[in-house]
Each structure stands twice: as structure tokens, then as C-alpha cells.
Amino acid sequence: SQQGEEDPQALSIQEGENATMNCSYKTSINNLQWYRQNSGRGLVHLILIRSNEREKHSGRLRVTLDTSKKSSSLLITASRAADTASYFCATETGGGYNKLIFGAGTRLAVHP
Amino acid sequence: KAGVTQTPRYLIKTRGQQVTLSCSPISGHRSVSWYQQTPGQGLQFLFEYFSETQRNKGNFPGRFSGRQFSNSRSEMNVSTLELGDSALYLCASSLAGGTGEKLFFGSGTQLSVL
Numbered sequence: 001s002q003q004g005e006e007d008p009q010a011l012s013i014q015e016g017e018n019a020t021m022n023c024s025y026k027t028s029i030n031n032l033q034w035y036r037q038n039s040g041r042g043l044v045h046l047i048l049i050r051s052n053e054r055e056k057h058s059g060r061l062r063v064t065l066d067t068s069k070k071s072s073s074l075l076i077t078a079s080r081a082a083d084t085a086s087y088f089c090a091t092e093t094g095g096g097y098n099k100l101i102f103g104a105g106t107r108l109a110v111h112p
Numbered sequence: 113k114a115g116v117t118q119t120p121r122y123l124i125k126t127r128g129q130q131v132t133l134s135c136s137p138i139s140g141h142r143s144v145s146w147y148q149q150t151p152g153q154g155l156q157f158l159f160e161y162f163s164e165t166q167r168n169k170g171n172f173p174g175r176f177s178g179r180q181f182s183n184s185r186s187e188m189n190v191s192t193l194e195l196g197d198s199a200l201y202l203c204a205s206s207l208a209g210g211t212g213e214k215l216f217f218g219s220g221t222q223l224s225v226l
Contacts, residue, residue, distance in 0.1 A: 030212065033214075035215075035217075040200065040220075040222070042217035042218050042220055043155075043202065043215075043217040045214045048212060048214065088155065092212070094211075096210045096213070097145075097160045097167045097209045098143055098145040098157075098168070098204065098209045098213070099145070099168050100215070102147075102154055103154075104154050
């Protein structure tokens with residue numbers, strides 16, 4: 001079963017605009033990760049935020065985590081056509097061993 | 113370094129058959145995990161192996177099994193295939209499967225059950 005819900009399910013923007021995706025989850029977590037998936041391919045790790053962190057940056061990515069609301073957001077600034085992909089949040093709830101619980105994902109389309 | 117390699121890329125099987133999928137992790141990675149991705153259920157964790165031992169398992173029936181070899185390569189097997197087993201099967205590797213480790217995914221095996 002999925003831990004998280006992501007919204008929006010789909011997002012369509014123009015190049016240069018910012019894209020914000022949200023993720024909510026149900027149980028306490030050790031960390032939350034964001035992955036990108038290009039159509040029908042494998043996932044690529046983008047960024048990880050630990051439960052004791054509130055914000056993290058990596059290049060054009062900014063992730064926030066609010067453990068009191070059990071939610072996270074991913075902001076992609078100055079979007080490019082190459083950012084077109086599906087984005088998934090994944091939570092790790094304990095024990096490691098790579099058991100991540102993924103949200104349903106947000107499909108992002110960036111138009112030139 | 114070569115990435116995670118999964119073979120075959122596509123498979124077509126019929127109900128009742130069995131199938132074996134293969135995964136070669138990144139060199140030096142000893143943890144291999146498997147995920148199933150379907151439009152309806154999304155990405156779901158199947159199991160994780162480290163040093164030839166299964167350490168964690170998701171909520172899948174016993175028809176789904178796996179193993180890991182001494183060189184960290186892994187295989188998963190699905191017996192008595194059902195239509196609902198049609199999915200993209202993704203393998204991921206990491207150094208040791210510890211908390212907070214980044215997963216590196218292969219491109220997946222697209223299984224179609226007819």
C-alpha cells in the first residue's frame with residue numbers, strides 16, 4: 001500500500017517557470033526522498049531529507065519537510081523541457097534495507 | 113562505473129508460466145532490492161537481499177521469490193503467472209542497504225502476461 005499522496009497528479013508549465021509538487025504521508029519517517037522517472041524507465045534519486053531537517057537545496061531543487069503536518073514539497077526552479085518526467089516521493093520508516101514506500105507521483109510536463 | 117543492469121528489457125509470457133528476471137548491481141554495491149510498478153498500485157517493494165540473505169520482504173504472495181549470488185547479482189522469479197503480474201519490475205542497488213542510502217535503479221524489465 002502507498003504511504004503517501006502526491007499532488008497535483010499532473011502539472012503542465014512553460015519553460016522558465018517554477019514547479020511545485022507536494023507529498024503527504026501517514027506514519028513517522030526516518031527520511032524522505034524524491035526520485036524522478038522518465039517515461040517507463042528507472043528512477044533517478046534527486047534528493048534526500050532527514051526527519052530532523054526542514055529544508056534542503058540541490059542545484060535548482062528545493063525540498064521542505066514538515067513532520068508535524070507529515071508533508072513535503074519539491075520545488076524545481078527555472079524549469080527546462082528536460083525536467084519533463086514523473087516525480088515520486090518515497091519514505092523510509094525504519095530499519096533500512098531499502099524498503100521505501102512511494103507516493104503515486106506527479107507527472108510534470110514542461111513546454112518549450 | 114556501469115549502472116544497474118537488468119535483463120531482459122521486455123518479456124511476454126502467458127498465464128501459468130514462470131519467469132526469471134536478472135539484475136546486476138553497481139560494482140561494490142551489496143544490497144539489491146526489487147520493486148514492482150503498475151498503473152494501479154504504483155511502486156511497491158518486493159524484497160531486499162544482502163550477502164545472499166533476504167532481509168526484508170513486502171506484501172506479495174509466495175509466487176514471488178528471489179535470490180542473490182555471491183557476486184551480489186540477483187534474480188527474481190515469479191511462478192504461475194497471473195494477468196495482474198503484468199508490470200515494470202525494477203531492481204535497485206545500494207552499498208549496504210542502510211538507512212538513508214541512495215538507491216540506484218536499473219531501467220527495469222517490462223513483463224506482459226497474456
